[in-house]
Amino acid sequence: MTNTKKQLMKGCEAIAEAAIQAGCRYFFGYPITPQNDIPEYMAAQMPKVGGTYLQAESEVAAINMVYGAAGAGARVMTSSSSPGISLKSEGISYVAGAELPCFIVNMMRGGPGLGSIQASQGDYFQATKGGGHGDYKMVVYAPSSVQEAVDLVQEAFDVADTYRIPVMMLADGIIGQMMEPVEFTKKSEGRKLPEKTWAATGWDREKSTRERAVINSLYIEHEELQELNDRLQARYKEIQEKEVKVELYNTEGAEYILCAYGTVARICKSAIALAAKKGIKVGLVRPITVWPFPTKQVHDAIAQKSVKGALVVEISAGQMLEDIKIAVNGEKPVDFLGKPGSIVPTAEEILNKIIELGR
Amino acid sequence: MLEQNIFAGFGGQGVLLMGQLLAYAGMLEDKEVSWLPSYGPEMRGGTANCSVVVSDEPVASPIVTQATNVVAMNRPSLEKFESALLPGGNLFINSSIIDIKPKRTDINVYYVPCNDIADGLGNPKVINMVMLGAFVEVTKCVDVENIVAALSHKLGAKKADLIPLNREALKKGAEAARATK
Amino acid sequence: METVFKKTPVLTDAVMHYCPGCGHGIVHRLVAEAIDELGVANKAIAVVPVGCAVFAYRYFNIDSMEAAHGRAPAVATGIKRVNPDNVVFTYQGDGDLASIGTAEIVHAAHRGEKITTIFINNAIYGMTGGQMAPTTLVGQKTTTSPYGRDKEHCGSPIRIAEMLATIEGSAYIERVAVNSPGNIIKAKKAIKKAFETQLAGKGFSLVEVLSNCPTNWGMSPAESMKWLEENMIPYYPLGVKKEV
Numbered sequence: 001m002t003n004t005k006k007q008l009m010k011g012c013e014a015i016a017e018a019a020i021q022a023g024c025r026y027f028f029g030y031p032i033t034p035q036n037d038i039p040e041y042m043a044a045q046m047p048k049v050g051g052t053y054l055q056a057e058s059e060v061a062a063i064n065m066v067y068g069a070a071g072a073g074a075r076v077m078t079s080s081s082s083p084g085i086s087l088k089s090e091g092i093s094y095v096a097g098a099e100l101p102c103f104i105v106n107m108m109r110g111g112p113g114l115g116s117i118q119a120s121q122g123d124y125f126q127a128t129k130g131g132g133h134g135d136y137k138m139v140v141y142a143p144s145s146v147q148e149a150v151d152l153v154q155e156a157f158d159v160a161d162t163y164r165i166p167v168m169m170l171a172d173g174i175i176g177q178m179m180e181p182v183e184f185t186k187k188s189e190g191r192k193l194p195e196k197t198w199a200a201t202g203w204d205r206e207k208s209t210r211e212r213a214v215i216n217s218l219y220i221e222h223e224e225l226q227e228l229n230d231r232l233q234a235r236y237k238e239i240q241e242k243e244v245k246v247e248l249y250n251t252e253g254a255e256y257i258l259c260a261y262g263t264v265a266r267i268c269k270s271a272i273a274l275a276a277k278k279g280i281k282v283g284l285v286r287p288i289t290v291w292p293f294p295t296k297q298v299h300d301a302i303a304q305k306s307v308k309g310a311l312v313v314e315i316s317a318g319q320m321l322e323d324i325k326i327a328v329n330g331e332k333p334v335d336f337l338g339k340p341g342s343i344v345p346t347a348e349e350i351l352n353k354i355i356e357l358g359r
Numbered sequence: 360m361l362e363q364n365i366f367a368g369f370g371g372q373g374v375l376l377m378g379q380l381l382a383y384a385g386m387l388e389d390k391e392v393s394w395l396p397s398y399g400p401e402m403r404g405g406t407a408n409c410s411v412v413v414s415d416e417p418v419a420s421p422i423v424t425q426a427t428n429v430v431a432m433n434r435p436s437l438e439k440f441e442s443a444l445l446p447g448g449n450l451f452i453n454s455s456i457i458d459i460k461p462k463r464t465d466i467n468v469y470y471v472p473c474n475d476i477a478d479g480l481g482n483p484k485v486i487n488m489v490m491l492g493a494f495v496e497v498t499k500c501v502d503v504e505n506i507v508a509a510l511s512h513k514l515g516a517k518k519a520d521l522i523p524l525n526r527e528a529l530k531k532g533a534e535a536a537r538a539t540k
Numbered sequence: 541m542e543t544v545f546k547k548t549p550v551l552t553d554a555v556m557h558y559c560p561g562c563g564h565g566i567v568h569r570l571v572a573e574a575i576d577e578l579g580v581a582n583k584a585i586a587v588v589p590v591g592c593a594v595f596a597y598r599y600f601n602i603d604s605m606e607a608a609h610g611r612a613p614a615v616a617t618g619i620k621r622v623n624p625d626n627v628v629f630t631y632q633g634d635g636d637l638a639s640i641g642t643a644e645i646v647h648a649a650h651r652g653e654k655i656t657t658i659f660i661n662n663a664i665y666g667m668t669g670g671q672m673a674p675t676t677l678v679g680q681k682t683t684t685s686p687y688g689r690d691k692e693h694c695g696s697p698i699r700i701a702e703m704l705a706t707i708e709g710s711a712y713i714e715r716v717a718v719n720s721p722g723n724i725i726k727a728k729k730a731i732k733k734a735f736e737t738q739l740a741g742k743g744f745s746l747v748e749v750l751s752n753c754p755t756n757w758g759m760s761p762a763e764s765m766k767w768l769e770e771n772m773i774p775y776y777p778l779g780v781k782k783e784v
Binding site for chain 3: 026054064066
């Protein structure tokens with residue numbers, strides 16, 4: 001019995017391939033570990049599909065090239081890792097303010113500063129609460145397997161186009177470097193994407209049926225700026241209603257609920273198996289969109305009667321922890337396990353912490 | 360089945376490839392697999408290792424901290440990962456260049472003189488395939504033919520002439536594993 | 541009655557916000573006329589800066605994008621790579637291009653990006669209220685060089701046209717001024733030439749325009765034109781710096 005439909009691919013390469021299959025034809029990036037396999041893959045593959053890969057002079061330039069390409073109506077992306085995302089944050093704010101769609105991958109590494117090149121989840125706040133200036137949001141996907149990352153890429157581009165917003169994939173270095181079997185069979189979810197009538201492609205003042213395109217985030221009159229922000233907030237509200245993705249694993253009737261995203265959620269599943277052997281029923285809530293955050297699902301899983309408490313596990317000092325606490329709203333105790341220094345918690349540590357909570 | 364494997368050695372021993380071939384073979388058999396390299400400064404000239412999970416169920420953690428099998432291609436790898444083995448686990452030692460014995464007594468140990476066997480085959484590069492032959496013989500994790508299929512995929516048509524040599528290396532490794540028992 | 545002059549349709553009817561006597565209005569007109577005369581208004585895209593020309597998208601009657609401070613050449617790169625048939629230009633001041641945006645302009649030139657840059661050098665930050673620019677002359681008083689620019693403390697003014705002319709990917713670089721009718725006619729020719737360079741696919745083109753800032757220089761418009769001629773042109777010599 002052999003399965004030849006699947007390919008064994010590194011997360012970074014699989015994400016790049018998925019982007020190409022999703023119709024992305026423009027990639028602007030800058031080298032930084034641990035995500036170099038994405039630009040390298042794009043450099044090799046884009047010319048074969050008539051696309052453009054361009055190595056920018058900096059992360060700052062790369063995101064502004066993305067801005068230009070998005071403004072011209074293209075499906076476009078960039079990728080980086082934590083320090084590079086900090087540099088891109090100015091540009092991301094402009095992309096959001098100018099209501100442009102684009103896709104950004106962050107293969108998180110340890111911080112602050114130059115940090116390490118090992119996996120981390122220290123950029124949760126940056127991704128979900130801002131990063132750049134102003135009241136903007138990105139839809140942020142946090143895959144926990146290579147296949148899920150691939151499936152979310154198409155979705156990410158479609159969501160970006162639907163709402164005219166930047167969309168981020170927030171993965172840790174493990175997702176990027178790990179090889180797993182993948183299939184590229186996922187079709188678009190059948191969203192009807194709006195036409196990009198706003199794109200700057202050249203305007204004929206006599207013949208054009210559309211208005212002159214002005215891609216802009218400057219609204220010097222405060223009423224106008226308020227209008228932009230009202231428009232954005234309305235869109236964010238709609239996204240919160242329609243685009244939440246979450247996995248509930250073994251949560252029904254669980255004594256303890258683990259909360260984690262990305263690779264850490266998989267380690268939690270190993271811990272759940274270890275706990276089961278000891279007769280402890282543990283469930284997992286795994287946000288797949290960390291923004292919009294699955295506040296209701298988290299609340300409902302943890303507030304159920306059987307649950308004694310929740311344990312949030314992260315490779316950070318406790319960032320998603322805050323959103324979990326807001327969701328639980330004091331109804332159950334919420335504890336935390338994690339370290340900010342790129343040290344990945346083991347399944348055994350998670351199990352021990354659960355046992356400790358039981359005492 | 361849940362095989363949690365660590366392959367470790369120094370750069371140039373083909374340790375990462377060994378793990379990739381196992382993962383690929385597992386995938387060909389429709390098993391759930393993951394391959395995770397250690398990456399970072401150590402990949403430049405120091406030790407190299409990877410975690411490979413082969414399972415009937417979807418792989419939970421791809422990071423192996425409690426291993427069912429450990430392959431040590433050099434001494435620092437043995438010293439680092441011996442403790443990661445579960446009781447009753449299998450430890451594969453490249454006895455050509457590792458001159459110490461493991462401390463634990465609750466595990467199965469296989470001594471495979473990879474470098475000597477590879478030299479005997481006339482190509483020192485195949486030490487990883489010798490060890491992989493031993494590994495598959497003992498663990499029955501995957502069918503050895505699928506390792507060959509994985510290697511064929513990796514090598515491509517251009518280097519297909521290398522297959523017989525590698526097949527021989529796998530076979531010699533398996534023989535060495537049987538002899539060590 | 542014979543029409544001897546009419547405003548180019550590549551400028552909108554919006555009332556410009558520039559100060560009386562400012563050179564920006566002149567340069568806007570020259571750029572718009574060049575685009576009109578080349579017949580490329582329907583495929584031209586303006587990328588406008590942060591600085592006094594921040595509202596230029598209100599005045600150029602073509603598709604436009606506003607860029608973050610200094611990033612216009614990167615934005616233009618993105619546009620041009622998506623639609624190579626577009627005629628893409630950036631319009632940038634000396635704070636935007638010669639200070640915060642040096643990396644972007646140097647590398648756009650270095651890649652031979654087929655875009656055109658109109659660079660307004662008026663030796664000062666205008667929009668923010670007259671601070672020292674990299675192009676501010678030695679001894680020139682600004683709000684952040686109140687005792688005059690001190691070379692020992694903050695270096696000598698940067699000559700962008702000459703610097704970019706050394707870069708392999710640049711195809712046409714010229715410095716002009718808009719202080720006199722004669723120079724304005726030359727400026728128009730240079731701007732047109734720059735667009736023609738882009739249309740011919742030769743590489744990166746830039747026109748550095750020496751302009752005035754009567755408000756922040758603290759002069760009347762007429763005095764500022766005289767000051768430009770006597771102080772700026774000797775340090776920033778006019779002429780073609782590169783042509784391939």
